[in-house]
Amino acid sequence: MVLAQALQLVLTPEVLITMVLSGAFGMFVGAMPGLTATMATALLVPVTFFMEPVPAIAAIVTAAAMAIFAGDLPAALLRIPGTPASAAYAEDAWCLTRGGQAANALGALLVFSAIGGTFGTLVLILAAPVLAEVALAFSSFEYFWLVVLGLSCAIFVSPGSVPRGLMSLAIGLAVASVGFDNPAGQPRFTFGSVDLMGGVPFICAMIGLFATAEVFRAVVAPTRLRRAERPDTSGLFRTQWQNIRRYPKQMMRGNILGTLIGALPGAGADIASWISYAVSKRFSKTPERFGKGHVEGLVEAGSSNNAAVSGAWIPALVFGIPGDSITAIVIGVLYIKGMNPGPTVFLEQPQLIYALFIVFLLANLIMLPLGWAAIRLGARMLSVPQNILMPVILLSCVVGAFAITNSLFGVVVMLVFGVIGFAMEELDVPIAPAILGMVLGPMLEKNFVTSMIKADGDLLAFFERPIAAGLGVATILFWLLPAIRWALARRRSAAAV
Amino acid sequence: MGRTGVGSRDLVLGTVCLTMAGALVWMSRDLKAIPGQHYGADTLPNVIAALSAAVGLWMVVSGLRGGADASPGDDELAAMQAEAATLRDPHWARKPASWARLAAAVMLVLAYMALSVPFGFLPAALVTLLGMLLLMGVRPFTALLIAVPAIVATRYAFGDLLLVPLPRTPFLGGW
Numbered sequence: 001m002v003l004a005q006a007l008q009l010v011l012t013p014e015v016l017i018t019m020v021l022s023g024a025f026g027m028f029v030g031a032m033p034g035l036t037a038t039m040a041t042a043l044l045v046p047v048t049f050f051m052e053p054v055p056a057i058a059a060i061v062t063a064a065a066m067a068i069f070a071g072d073l074p075a076a077l078l079r080i081p082g083t084p085a086s087a088a089y090a091e092d093a094w095c096l097t098r099g100g101q102a103a104n105a106l107g108a109l110l111v112f113s114a115i116g117g118t119f120g121t122l123v124l125i126l127a128a129p130v131l132a133e134v135a136l137a138f139s140s141f142e143y144f145w146l147v148v149l150g151l152s153c154a155i156f157v158s159p160g161s162v163p164r165g166l167m168s169l170a171i172g173l174a175v176a177s178v179g180f181d182n183p184a185g186q187p188r189f190t191f192g193s194v195d196l197m198g199g200v201p202f203i204c205a206m207i208g209l210f211a212t213a214e215v216f217r218a219v220v221a222p223t224r225l226r227r228a229e230r231p232d233t234s235g236l237f238r239t240q241w242q243n244i245r246r247y248p249k250q251m252m253r254g255n256i257l258g259t260l261i262g263a264l265p266g267a268g269a270d271i272a273s274w275i276s277y278a279v280s281k282r283f284s285k286t287p288e289r290f291g292k293g294h295v296e297g298l299v300e301a302g303s304s305n306n307a308a309v310s311g312a313w314i315p316a317l318v319f320g321i322p323g324d325s326i327t328a329i330v331i332g333v334l335y336i337k338g339m340n341p342g343p344t345v346f347l348e349q350p351q352l353i354y355a356l357f358i359v360f361l362l363a364n365l366i367m368l369p370l371g372w373a374a375i376r377l378g379a380r381m382l383s384v385p386q387n388i389l390m391p392v393i394l395l396s397c398v399v400g401a402f403a404i405t406n407s408l409f410g411v412v413v414m415l416v417f418g419v420i421g422f423a424m425e426e427l428d429v430p431i432a433p434a435i436l437g438m439v440l441g442p443m444l445e446k447n448f449v450t451s452m453i454k455a456d457g458d459l460l461a462f463f464e465r466p467i468a469a470g471l472g473v474a475t476i477l478f479w480l481l482p483a484i485r486w487a488l489a490r491r492r493s494a495a496a497v
Numbered sequence: 498m499g500r501t502g503v504g505s506r507d508l509v510l511g512t513v514c515l516t517m518a519g520a521l522v523w524m525s526r527d528l529k530a531i532p533g534q535h536y537g538a539d540t541l542p543n544v545i546a547a548l549s550a551a552v553g554l555w556m557v558v559s560g561l562r563g564g565a566d567a568s569p570g571d572d573e574l575a576a577m578q579a580e581a582a583t584l585r586d587p588h589w590a591r592k593p594a595s596w597a598r599l600a601a602a603v604m605l606v607l608a609y610m611a612l613s614v615p616f617g618f619l620p621a622a623l624v625t626l627l628g629m630l631l632l633m634g635v636r637p638f639t640a641l642l643i644a645v646p647a648i649v650a651t652r653y654a655f656g657d658l659l660l661v662p663l664p665r666t667p668f669l670g671g672w
Binding site for chain 2: 046047049050163164166167169170171173174176177182183184185186188189215216218219220221222386387388390391392394395396398399402403406408411412415418419422426427428429441444445448449452453457
């Protein structure tokens with residue numbers, strides 16, 4: 001019954017056409033070097049703002065999945081990864097193309113991306129309802145620890161230096177603390193502005209951080225692209241059955257690792273891809289061929305990055321805790337659409353959840369024909385000059401930010417965050433922890449203050465319920481992990497001397 | 498990026514963090530706890546200030562030691578990101594022209610804000626888009642050929658299809 005209702009919600013011309021169009025948009029953005037899947041999502045949000053919940057989410061999910069795959073196109077044709085998630089195997093893909101095996105490389109990337117995304121979605125479909133039942137027993141104490149654990153993962157799992165990650169998190173939390181919406185109901189950091197009473201508009205900030213900042217980066221140092229060659233890409237799918245039979249273990253390992261990494265807050269497709277590539281090389285019978293045009297790494301890391309995109313939806317839908325920047329944006333959209341993510345949505349609106357599951361599956365299936373078309377168009381698509389593209393993107397940012405607030409306040413926020421995002425990128429301060437801070441800040445504060453009211457200010461109450469205690473201990477151990485590793489390394493080096 | 502580069506950058510970022518911590522404490526001085534409770538609107542800002550101060554001190558110390566605390570993978574990561582960021586000039590910050598271009602891009606967005614209310618979306622967007630295209634090195638005639646259809650399409654998509662109340666242009670019948 002619920003499934004029939006869900007199918008009715010998805011199988012409409014509006015949803016299907018939206019998916020195809022947003023898929024094409026995601027393909028284009030992902031294929032452009034420097035433009036990321038998150039940017040595709042941020043630019044799409046103002047458009048989805050005016051849609052019903054299912055087509056809105058369908059548009060974002062499809063665009064994100066396509067963009068991650070499309071990042072492989074310039075990797076194979078230009079040796080330049082379109083998105084950071086394709087960077088791990090760009091060298092192999094490029095070497096295969098130069099060696100006359102473009103069809104094998106691009107076909108593998110397309111087919112295994114679709115398989116990885118579908119695998120991650122199946123895990124989501126099976127795991128999410130079970131996890132949601134467990135989550136129904138959660139109180140503010142458990143949610144507090146979950147949020148803290150999520151934020152900690154964002155810092156310690158993300159690449160780069162820990163203090164810079166913490167700095168980014170502090171910026172995100174500070175932004176989240178603006179406005180009236182706090183447990184005491186006092187206007188906080190509003191500087192007398194009526195617009196700021198409702199807080200900083202999240203989507204405008206996202207557009208600034210991801211899209212406007214990238215335009216500014218192109219303005220100060222334009223990207224010089226080589227002309228892409230037009231390789232022979234006929235018979236894309238012909239060799240893939242062989243690849244599946246030759247590398248089944250690698251495919252499954254990539255699928256499983258990608259889904260697990262994606263489900264960790266802060267660790268998205270980029271990290272999944274790098275780790276899977278490293279694992280593939282480590283267990284390969286021919287590790288010396290990696291980096292010189294070997295399809296094995298492409299199979300494992302290509303499956304992994306798309307599986308991670310699907311895996312990131314598990315904490316997002318079940319707990320309302322985003323797994324990466326894309327799901328952070330979607331959580332914002334879900335709230336706007338009145339579909340508050342969390343375990344109760346599985347009880348109150350199961351047809352919507354199942355509709356989303358169907359959308360996730362469809363998005364990965366649509367990837368095959370759209371990806372095929374994108375590969376055929378590949379070289380022509382990559383010849384769109386950046387100096388024309390970037391000004392048009394800036395105009396989209398301005399109009400998109402205006403559309404969110406229906407006032408110039410949105411444009412001001414977009415501009416301010418564009419400058420902040422630009423500075424952060426240039427100073428190697430990661431942006432993902434700031435996004436998670438902005439999304440999880442209110443949840444952190446609400447659950448902490450609610451818990452303290454319940455426990456009359458007794459901090460030990462955070463360890464009195466078994467699941468809360470478990471989560472709390474896990475979080476503290478997670479914090480201590482770098483210190484333990486450091487101490488062990490010191491002991492080992494002392495022993496060596 | 499060498500150790501010294503990482504060190505001076507950490508010093509600057511550490512100072513920013515310490516300033517942010519001080520600003521948060523100062524701005525939260527009037528925020529009060531919920532009546533009868535220990536916690537309230539001041540709790541989160543104070544926690545962020547403490548985090549920011551700790552991180553600031555960490556980075557300042559690290560900066561003074563020449564970036565010694567930077568994680569070992571940083572250099573490889575920077576190289577990887579440089580590769581991923583395609584063929585961008587890594588030394589743009591030393592060129593005053595780059596800063597002038599950045600300032601011009603910001604000014605063009607500000608120009609949109611200033612012009613859109615009195616003159617409407619179309620002229621304001623035309624100025625911004627045309628300015629950006631010229632800034633990116635597109636020839637004037639080509640820029641005009643791109644800008645006009647682009648803003649008309651944007652106006653139609655957002656104003657007519659998505660019903661966003663874009664500022665109206667008085668001399669074009671309110672379109």
